Amino acid sequence: MASSKLIPASSSSGDLPPDVLYEILLRVPAKDLCRLRAVCQAWRALTSNPLFAAAHKSCHKALLLALAYNNSNGNGVDIMDLSGNVLKRIPSTEPEITPVDNSGNAVVHTSDTENGTRVLPTHLDLVIFTREFSSVGLRVLNPAAGATLTLPTSLSEQLARRPRMQHFSEVESRAFGRVSSTGEVMSIEPGSITSFNLETEEWTGTLRGPAPVFNSIQESTVLSYAELNLWLSLAELNGCLVTVHNVHSVSMDLLFLTDIENCIWVKKYSMPSHVAEMHVHPFLISDDERILFKHGTRYLKGYDPRNGTYADALEVRDSRSIAIYTGTRYWK
Structure with missing residues (x-):
């Protein structure tokens, strides 16, 4: 499977034999692999080789x-x-x-x-x-x-x-999370998002939510914070931060943050009333463009925006207790 022929013979990779280096880099996620290309010319040559790229892709398939x-x-x-x-x-x-x-x-x-x-x-x-x-x-x-x-x-x-x-x-x-050492309470508008940097362990400011969400909150003055918690949630879909605006039995809108600097949100999906159930949360857009939802039953639901169908997509034990795993398929 591994081939030392992909690594230039004149290169030096420390004490690692070429085949061992190949197997190690094959297991590195694509995001980290891009940074490792700058280590040396040999690593750049290996990771840029079409044969290596194809092998890496086969090892890091769908989520x-x-x-x-x-x-x-x-x-x-x-x-x-x-x-x-x-x-x-x-x-x-x-x-x-x-x-x-x-x-x-x-x-x-x-x-x-x-x-x-x-x-x-x-x-x-x-x-x-x-x-x-x-x-x-x-x-x-x-x-x-x-x-x-x-x-x-x-x-x-x-x-x-x-x-x-x-x-x-x-x-x-x-x-x-971490409580501020000053004990200061952060006050923000309903519908806004506070961001926390896990690397620096610092709060990094407030992000204003989508305008339609603010308008809906202002129009619904009777809403309590507990009710807002049921209406609004966040998701990561296709690598974007998404605000989920779920007005139960009415509609569910997915608004994607397309420009964080200018705080631009784009509504890419709007689903009908039979999708907008309580405690229903989108968590993945599959390769066939279906939006998968978890909602606390033995099935994941799938909504196809191309034809409006909404049906059971995959049987699981409890769709509330589920995550997306992005790591390697190599097991020890």
Whole structure:
């Protein structure tokens, strides 16, 4: 499979034999591979070779799904393709976190089946998951290596002073972040978006949401924040930040951020009332242009904007506990 003929014989790649270097670079995601081309002329020549490009593309095919499984034999994460084939099952081996009450006393311990795995809705080459009865404790899974890292469970000083959250926490809204050391409260308009840089761990300002969303909020003065939380959500579709404006039983609009500097949003899809159900969230546009939705049942729904059809697309165990996996298919 690998071929040292793709690497110039006069080149030097340190102590790595050509075939080993080929196999390593073959596993690197395309985004990182572009940066590695600048390492040396030999790496640029290899990664620019059409034969290598074809081999790399075959190893990094369509997006995969990561979803939780929970049964009498245990729990963990499955990696599945969009045809429903389970490519790898990764049993959960992380240590248990015993739930406690507000006084710090351990509560009744639940079985692994009851305290099941929950996958957070990420779009990464890693999988973030937690447990049903200890959702403050987050784990990071590398499916390619099969290794799990448990993140620290300690809270910041500001959050530690608040009543403790137990059992069923809204983990999607508390997955990452850091409370400002100044304790300053950020105030923004409803419908706006606050952005957080995970690399610098800093808040980077407020992004004004789409004009149609602001107009709708202003016209609906009776809406509470709880109702707005059901109407509005964010998604990543085709590499773009998308505001999902779901007016239940009326319509669902997907507005794509096409220019972040000038804050330009473009409405690319508007779906009819039978799609605009409560707790229905778009999370992927497939190669055949269907928009896939998760909505808490055993099926992912698919909407085809070309003919307006809306039907079951793929059977899963629980479409709420699902993520998109963008990593390699090489397994250890």
